[in-house]
Amino acid sequence: MDNYIEIKIENISSTQSEMLIAQLSEIGFEGFEEGEDFLFAYIGQGSLNEIELKNLLSSHHLIYSKNLIKQKNWNEEWEKNFEPVIIDDFAALRAEFHKPIKNVEHEIVITPKMSFGTGHHATTYMMIQQMRNVYFKNTNVFDFGTGTGVLAILAEKLGAAKIIAIDNDDWSISNANENIERNNCKNIQLHLSDSPIMSKKFEVILANINKNVILQHLKTLSKALAGNGQLLVSGLLKEDEVDILKALLKLNLKHINTFFRDKWICMKLSH
Secondary structure, three states, X not given: OOOEEEEEEEOOOHHHHHHHHHHHHHOOOOEEEEOOOEEEEEEEHHXXXXXXXXXXXXXXXXXXXXXXXXXXXXHHHHHHXXXXXXXXXXXXXXXXXXXXXXXXXXXXXXXXXXXXXXXXXXXXXXXXXXXXXXXXXXXXXXXXXXXXXXXXXXXXXXXXXEEEEEEOOHHHHHHXXXXXXXXXXXXXXXXXOOOOOOOOOEEEEEEEOOXXXXXXXXXXXXXXXXXXEEEEEEEEEHHHHHHXXXXXXXXXXXXXXXEEEOOEEEEEEEO
């Protein structure tokens, strides 16, 4: 079990924080904690390239402090703080050590470790809310940036015939595979990849990542979306909506609605 380096970046805006999470993920950072004007980022001690980190942060005119975190059982730390997440009467996310949750349509049991997608974050919560009003029965679904696999798992529970879920992080793929097995899912294909280029069409596409990645691949996702299909995108801040709407003007996509939660949004798009 590797020691971890904790990087603290202060005096940043929410927009800078969102951009940095995307950029730091690309250079090996695995976990993040956002505050009002700061960001904690975590990386294995052996994976830190400090020159690369300094160059990245200097381009944003930011400085950082560094702290070594000794080996610890991350699952034990998570268990101390993790509480079940209940999304209306539609879905509940809990850990194995929690009691079953009654009076919801769908219950998902996960162990998120350091992967994104516990339902606690506003973006995952809203994606699940939006999925309630999407038709999944016998559909093909693409989950771009699956994290814990929770959205792919829910898609199967909602009747999807086949789900392809990808992520570019080894830890997330391992974690998602565990969660898929734990929930007895049979229709999910999991792949380590950062490219949404697919040879087939999907009736539903889920992309809970961040603005930069979504804008980079929106044209590709549009091409992969079947006629009358629906595309849910999140990992977006309120101020990102304008940029997404501008991008839609160049594509065969239309805006159906936007959900808001805290400073985050989730958008439903369609052909």
